[in-house]
Amino acid sequence: MTQHLYILTGASRGMGLAMAQQLLTPGNSLLCISRHTHDGLATTAQQQHVALTQWTHDLCDGQGASQRLRDWLQDLDTSAYAGVTLINNAGVIPRIGPLSQADAADLAQALRVGLEAPMQLCAAFLGATEHWGIPRKVLNISSGLGRNAMASQAGYCAAKAGMDHFTRCMALDEALKPHGAKVCALAPGVIDTDMQVQLRAAPAAAFPDQARFAQLQQQGLLSSAPQAASQVLAYLARPDFGEQAVADVRG
Ligand SMILES: NC(=O)c1ccc[n+]([C@@H]2O[C@H](COP(=O)([O-])OP(=O)(O)OC[C@H]3O[C@@H](n4cnc5c(N)ncnc54)[C@H](OP(=O)(O)O)[C@@H]3O)[C@@H](O)[C@H]2O)c1
Numbered sequence: 321m322t323q324h325l326y327i328l329t330g331a332s333r334g335m336g337l338a339m340a341q342q343l344l345t346p347g348n349s350l351l352c353i354s355r356h357t358h359d360g361l362a363t364t365a366q367q368q369h370v371a372l373t374q375w376t377h378d379l380c381d382g383q384g385a386s387q388r389l390r391d392w393l394q395d396l397d398t399s400a401y402a403g404v405t406l407i408n409n410a411g412v413i414p415r416i417g418p419l420s421q422a423d424a425a426d427l428a429q430a431l432r433v434g435l436e437a438p439m440q441l442c443a444a445f446l447g448a449t450e451h452w453g454i455p456r457k458v459l460n461i462s463s464g465l466g467r468n469a470m471a472s473q474a475g476y477c478a479a480k481a482g483m484d485h486f487t488r489c490m491a492l493d494e495a496l497k498p499h500g501a502k503v504c505a506l507a508p509g510v511i512d513t514d515m516q517v518q519l520r521a522a523p524a525a526a527f528p529d530q531a532r533f534a535q536l537q538q539q540g541l542l543s544s545a546p547q548a549a550s551q552v553l554a555y556l557a558r559p560d561f562g563e564q565a566v567a568d569v570r571g
Contacts (some may be wrong), residue, residue, distance in 0.1 A: 321406060322347065322400070322402055323347065323348065323349050323371075323400045323401050323402060324347060324348050324349070324401070324402060324404070324405070324406050325348075325349045325350075325351070325396075325401050325403070325404040325405070326343050326348060326349070326350050326351070326404075326407065327344070327350075327351045327353070327389065327404075327405070327406045327441075327445065328340055328350065328351070328352050328353070328407045328409060329352075329353045329354065329379060329407070329408055329409050329410040329437075329438075329441070330353075330354050330392045330409040330410030330411065331352035331353070331354055331358065331361065331374070331409070332352075332354035332355070332356040332357065332365070333354075333356075333358075333513070333514060334511070334513035334514060334515065335409065335461075335545045335548045335549050335552070336352075336354070336409040336410065337358060337361070337545065338544075338545040338546045338548070338549035338550075339407065339409065339549040339552065339553060340352055340358070340361050340562050341360075341361065341364060341546075341549075342546070342549050342550060342553055343485075343553070344361065344364045344365050344368050344370045344372065345370065345463045345471060346368060346369060346370060347466055348370055349370065349371040349372075349400075350365070350370065350371070350372050350373070350399075350448050350538035351373045351374075351375065351392070352372070352373070352374045352375065353374075353375045353377050353379070353385060353410070354374075354375075354376070354377075354391075354410060355376055355377070355378050355379075356376060357374040357376055357393055358374070361374065362374070363447065364471075367421070367534075368518070371450065373557045375388070379410050379432065379433045379436075379437035380432045380433060380437075381432075382432060382433075382436045382437030382438075382439075382440040383440060383442065385440070385441065385448060386437070386440035386441050386443060386444035387444070389441060389444045389445065389448070390444040390447065390448045393444070393445070393449060394448050394545050396398045398452050398454075401452070401454055402409065402454055402455075403454050403455045403456070403457075404444065404449055404452065404454060404456050404457075405456070405457040405458070405459065405556065406441060406457070406459070407446040407456045407458075407459045407461065407556075408437075408438035408441060408442070408458070408459070408461060408483075409435070409461045410433055410434075411433060411434045411461065411463075411476075411479070411480075411515075411516075412429065412430045412431070412433050412434060412476075413430065413473070413475075413476045413493060413515060413518055413519070414426045414427050414430035414475035414476060415445050416472050416473070416518070416519070416522040416526060416527050417472050417522075417526040417527070418431060418472055418526070419474040419475075419476075421526075422474070422475065426475075427475045430475045430476060430479060431475060431478065431479050431481075431482075434476065434479030434480065434483065435478075435479040435482040435483055435486075436438065437501045439482075439483075439486050442458055442460075442486075442490060442503075445458065446458070446490070446494070446501055449501075450497075455502075455503045456499075456501035457501060457503070457504075457556065457561060457562065458487075458490070458501055458502075458503040458504070459504055459506060459552070459556050460483050460503070460505040460506070461505075461506060461508055461552070462480045462483050462484050462487075462505040462506060462507050462566070463476070463480040463507050464482045464507045464568065465480055466479075466480025466481045466482075466505070466507070467480075467481070467484065467566075468484060469508070470529055471527070471528050471529065472522070472526055472528065472529075473529075474478060483505050484505045485565045487503055487504065487505035487565050488505075488565045488566060490503050490565075491503050491504075491562070491565035493514055501562075502561055502562025503562055503565060504555075504561060504562055504564065504565060504566070504567055505565065505566045505567070506552060506555060506567050506568070506569055507567070507568040507569060507570075508543075508548050508551070508569050509543050509548055509551070509569055509570055510536055510541065510542050510543065510546065510547040510569075511542060511543050511544070511545055512542040512543065512544055513545055516536075516542060519533040520533050520534050520537060550571075551569045552569055555567070555569050
């Protein structure tokens with residue numbers, strides 16, 4: 321019972337990739353789920369002698385992904401593990417603009433990846449590991465935009481607000497159990513990834529806050545992906561993790 325198993329979505333780019341790289345240390349095992357695998361992770365895992373599994377799965381199909389996770393967890397030899405953690409990190413910003421101009425399919429995709437799949441993966445994870453008898457954690461990567469409304473961001477804001485609120489409900493569920501999981505929806509700060517490129521590239525006419533995101537980058541106020549990943553993983557390791565169901569890494 322020495323290994324810690326991490327299940328991490330959105331590990332192919334951005335902060336998820338940085339978290340995966342930092343988690344590839346002896347003592348950990350890692351299952352990554354994204355649409356793409358990352359060769360560098362496989363190389364690091366080999367060098368570090370860490371068990372790494374990378375699934376390519378589109379999280380628009382959260383039902384399929386969660387069934388696959390449930391089956392995989394049920395087939396594991398659990399005697400190897402001292403702890404297990406699910407990190408729902410994958411997320412997408414739908415096409416930026418007022419809701420009146422949103423494309424229904426694009427909106428559905430963002431809500432599936434950002435809200436439906438994390439919820440279904442939480443259900444599969446909590447159900448399959450309930451009787452493992454080891455510490456369990458769920459870290460849902462949320463956003464300040466789940467807590468503050470922004471024009472032209474209705475889909476993303478709704479997904480993150482939904483994530484925050486289902487995490488609060490899940491915390492109440494788990495608190496009633498003798499060995500319930502510790503859970504938290506955590507806002508990770510503003511990070512220099514493809515997501516920020518998308519926000520800065522939006523037409524200013526369709527996105528009133530576009531200039532603000534451009535300024536954040538110009539003023540050097542973005543965290544790098546490795547910085548944000550290490551702050552988030554430090555928060556996950558805190559002894560009081562889960563005491564607040566909804567939190568912000570910036571305190
Ligand atoms: N960047 C910021 O400033 C910021 C601020 C607040 C919160 N966040 C949150 O932090 C998390 C990470 O953001 P990031 O900036 O690192 O994003 P990113 O660079 O855009 O990376 C997104 C990750 O999600 C995966 N993903 C996207 N669509 C997917 C799909 N349909 N199925 C499976 N995986 C999918 C991507 O993998 P594939 O393309 O391989 O599928 C990728 O690994 C997100 O939840 C985001 O909302 C970010």
